[in-house]
Amino acid sequence: MSIIQTAIIQIKVGSDKLANRQKLGNKIREAANAGAKLVVLPELHDSLYFCQTEDVSNFDLAEPIPGPATDFYSQLAGELGIVLVTSLFEKRAPGLYHNTAVVFDTNGSIAGKYRKMHIPDDPAYYEKFYFTPGDMGFEPIQTSVGKLGVLVCWDQWYPEAARLMALRGADVLIYPTAIGYELTDTDAEKNRQREAWITIQRAHAVANGVPVISVNRTGYEADPSKVTNGIEFWGNSFVAGPQGEFMVQASNTNEEIQLIDIDKQRTENVRRIWPYFRDRRIDAYASIVKRYDD
Numbered sequence: 001m002s003i004i005q006t007a008i009i010q011i012k013v014g015s016d017k018l019a020n021r022q023k024l025g026n027k028i029r030e031a032a033n034a035g036a037k038l039v040v041l042p043e044l045h046d047s048l049y050f051c052q053t054e055d056v057s058n059f060d061l062a063e064p065i066p067g068p069a070t071d072f073y074s075q076l077a078g079e080l081g082i083v084l085v086t087s088l089f090e091k092r093a094p095g096l097y098h099n100t101a102v103v104f105d106t107n108g109s110i111a112g113k114y115r116k117m118h119i120p121d122d123p124a125y126y127e128k129f130y131f132t133p134g135d136m137g138f139e140p141i142q143t144s145v146g147k148l149g150v151l152v153c154w155d156q157w158y159p160e161a162a163r164l165m166a167l168r169g170a171d172v173l174i175y176p177t178a179i180g181y182e183l184t185d186t187d188a189e190k191n192r193q194r195e196a197w198i199t200i201q202r203a204h205a206v207a208n209g210v211p212v213i214s215v216n217r218t219g220y221e222a223d224p225s226k227v228t229n230g231i232e233f234w235g236n237s238f239v240a241g242p243q244g245e246f247m248v249q250a251s252n253t254n255e256e257i258q259l260i261d262i263d264k265q266r267t268e269n270v271r272r273i274w275p276y277f278r279d280r281r282i283d284a285y286a287s288i289v290k291r292y293d294d
Contacts, residue, residue, distance in 0.1 A: 004145045004172070004262040007036035010237040010250045012219030017046050017061065021072055031257050032080040037106075038145050038262075040085040042217040042237075043153045043178040044099065047089070049217075049233075053225040054129040062091035070102055070110065078108025083143045085150060087176040089130075090115070099131045101150045101176055103141045112141030116152040117161065124182060124228050127154070138164035146171035146264060149210075153177045156201050156214065160288070166208035167277075171264050173204060177216040180233035194234050202244040209242045209271040211262050218253055242270040 009027050013020055024045060031039050044050075046069060050058040063069050069088050077084040083105055090100035099116035115134030119127045138161055140147040149170025155161045156175045165173055179197060181190045205212040218235035238249040239260050248260040271277065287293040 001037075001145060002263055002265045004264065005035050005037045005259070006213065006239065006262050007031035007034070007039045007257055007259050008213060008215045008237045008239065008248070008250070009039065009041055010216060010218055010235055010254070010256045010258075011042065011045065012255055013042075013045060013048055013217055013221070015048055020046050021069070025072070025076055027257060028076055028082075028084065029080065031259065032082050034257070034259055036082060036259055038083045038085070038143075038148075040174055040213050040215045041087060041176060042215045043087045043176040044089060045087055045176075045217070048221050049178045049231065051127045051130060052124045052221070052223045052228070052231065054126050055224070058130065059091075059097065062089040062097050064092075065090050065100060065102060065113065066110070067091075070104075073102070074104050074108040074110065077104035077106065081106045083111070083145050083148075085148065085174055085176065087152060092132075096132055097130055098134060099127065099152055100134075101152055101174075103143060103148060103150060106144045111143045112139075112150075114139075114141065114150045114152065116155060118154045118158055120154045124223065124231055138168065140165055140168050140170040149173045151175050153179065156197070156204075159204065159207065162204035162208055166210050170210060171267065172211045172213060172262060173201075173208070175201065175212070175214040177214055177237075178233065179216060180231040183229040183232055190234075194236060197234075198236065198238065201238075202240045202246075205240040205242055206244040207276065209274060209276065210267050211242055211247070212240045213262075214238055214240075218250075218255065242267050243274075 090098040105111040117134040121128040149165030222230040239247040
């Protein structure tokens with residue numbers, strides 16, 4: 001199919017994992033009933049963003065894959081006949097955990113998964129405490145609606161990840177995300193951070209001639225340790241076309257379902273007039289695999 005009828009779901013998340021899951025289930029149904037064939041959720045959507053603190057009890061939130069979470073979302077995808085992109089806290093083995101996107105196809109099967117490759121470790125984003133870096137590479141996931149280049153949050157700052165997904169034939173780049181402001185930041189700093197986040201992903205769309213889907217959560221989540229003032233997730237979920245143009249964009253603060261038709265043929269059309277892949281100097285890029293070329 002050339003047209004991908006797409007829905008992005010921007011939500012506020014609470015402390016009850018099962019209640020979050022049921023809330024999302026209702027919104028997924030709403031999106032499917034509105035005609036969506038591809039539905040994308042934010043990062044780690046089943047729970048509060050627990051990485052604000054380093055607390056070993058938070059590992060209890062993780063589940064195996066397959067497990068209860070994948071059973072729930074698999075049933076929904078199969079019942080509704082949609083491709084569903086989820087973001088889960090995976091318990092792979094005792095002491096081994098990942099931040100994992102799981103994609104379900106229209107028959108409810110797991111089409112594939114992606115383990116987050118770039119793991120941040122910053123105040124209020126202590127993800128290295130919880131997540132082992134991914135080991136599955138940058139491989140698009142084949143689904144009924146096309147090849148999905150699924151990446152996760154911090155991956156969105158790395159042009160290498162977007163490029164490698166595009167070079168492997170991704171029809172669209174997808175970024176489940178959880179990002180927001182530290183409340184003591186000035187308004188000017190908040191704007192700079194949000195606009196940088198939007199700009200880098202629109203740039204991935206332009207540089208690769210491919211649509212980008214970025215889905216964030218919204219709402220305030222307190223820091224349990226009270227070391228910081230918590231995070232105000234800035235929403236602004238969006239879909240950009242292959243020239244970086246906004247196709248749809250959510251607000252800063254509201255829970256929203258946004259629907260948009262993505263035309264895969266447009267990628268072909270744009271790449272014909274802006275043939276970046278043709279003109280890449282692959283003979284001159286050896287230094288890209290070095291940490292720093294000194």
